[in-house]
Amino acid sequence: MNICVFCSAADLSESYTVPAREFAELIGKGGHALVWGGSDTGLMKVMADGVQENGGRLIGISVEFLAHKARxxxxxxxxxxxxxxxxxxxxxxxxxxxxxxxGTGTLDEATEILELKKHGLNTKPVVILNTNGFYDGLKQQFQRMEEENFLPVPLTELAFFAEDGVGALAYLEEQAGVQS
Known part of the structure; x- marks a missing residue:
């Protein structure tokens, strides 16, 4: 499975890098490929290192103004x-x-993907990995949008909130029909 990961290129604390590394190792050991922003900095580097060191493939998609940071x-x-x-x-x-x-780039990517999914233009599973409660506020906002009829489809059809990498990968493999 090609798993696209949207994440920060910033250098972050171990409270984020350790769980990211664990998730990356699961992706690599599972024989999956990482599709990511291509950067060799911050959390993007942590993910790429972990996937590659555990046998997974790396598919980078960078942009001209950041090409100098490409892995x-x-x-x-x-x-x-x-x-x-x-x-x-x-x-x-x-x-x-x-x-x-x-940060804002990741949030932009997430909301665009969810908007496409809302309109049926993206049918791929979406997981929001809520490491250390990072997306608790976003989840609450989405729940309010759903309760007040701003979402034409149930939130559960748009995204699955996972608390850790094990839960995220299990959900994705279940959606893809992959046998563990």
Whole structure:
């Protein structure tokens, strides 16, 4: 399975890097590929290192203005002209999407994917990996949107909130019909 991961390129504390590393190892050991923003910095690097060191493939989708931060040694590296093209390429190469901790770029990617899913233009499973409660507020906001009829489909059809990498990967493999 090609698992697209949206996450931060920032250097973060161990409270985020340790769980990310564990998730990356699960992806690699499971024989899956990481489709990611291609950066060799921050949490993106942690994910790429963990997947690659555990036998998984790396499919990077970077963007021209960040190409200087692209990871050397990825199995594939695509450089897109802009962020919109990058998001489209990430989605096109993915069988599933996981939203990990991140800033405005990650939030932009997540909301676009969920908007596409809401309209039936993306049918791939989406997991929001809620490491250390990072997305508790977002989950609460989505629940309010659902309760007040801003979502035309149930939240559970848009995204699955997982508390850890084990739960995230189990959900994705179940959705894909992969036998553990």
């Amino acid at each position: 050397a040694g990825a199995d594939e590296m695509v450089i897109t002209a802009d962020l919109a093209e990058r998001k489209a390429a990430l989605l096109a190469r993915a069988d599933a999407i996981v939203v990990m901790v991140g």
